[in-house]
Amino acid sequence: MRILPFVIALLVLATIQTSTAQKQQKDSFKVSAGFIRFEKDDLNGFYFSNEYNKSLSRFIMISPSLDFAHGTTGNEYPYSLFNKTSVSGNFLVNFTPFVSPVAEKRWSLCVGAGPSLRYFSGPNLSNYKIYKNATITIGPHLDNSVPLFHPNDLLKSHNFISIGGRAGLDAGLLVSKRNKIGINITYAKYARGGEIFTSGFNFCYLF
Secondary structure, three states: OOHHHHHHHHHHHHHHHHHHHOOOOOOEEEEEEEEEEEOOOOEEEEEEEEEEEEEOOOOEEEEEEEEEEEEEOOOOOOHHHOEEEEEEEEEEEEEEEEEOOOHHHOEEEEEEEEEEEEEEEEEOHHHOEEEEEEEEEOOOOOOOEEEEEEOOOOOOEEEEEEEEEEEEEEEEEEOOOOEEEEEEEEEEEEOOOEEEEEEEEEEEEEO
16 A cells, blocks of 8 residues: 555646646537436426636636426326426626546536526426326226316416525546537526536537
């Protein structure tokens, strides 16, 4: 184990030297898509995001973004009625704590946090319940039935805007001089909308 401190020292030295030699990061435009979960209402779905990254230094970027998301409890009736659509505007400050010592700095790791404003649209799911074990016949065959839910006639849209905070982690790989691909995960919590988790893939154009 005597070699372990020596190896750690070399890794630290390589990181410091690479960080010192690194030029300011390029500005970029990023699109991402993937999975989203609305934790409060137990909904899963997809999201799409556009993000602009403005570099302020070798380690700091500001990243305004606009997201669209849709979640549901299922594709079949009546689960398809229980859904939520949302649009959010976010403003994150991203920090690159680690610079890859790999030649040409082909990959990077970025963490960020900041405020988020999100618009929610969908039924107030706390007022409804699906009785999964109770079924009603809707056709001539006894096996043609669906779960019963209540109340049926009061399923109205509930729209509101909520402010919250958001944090994210992004790992990217440079595939050409101006193109980068990556994966990202985010966590957000809103005053009225509850917690939201996302994970997805992204494509980034550097300029």
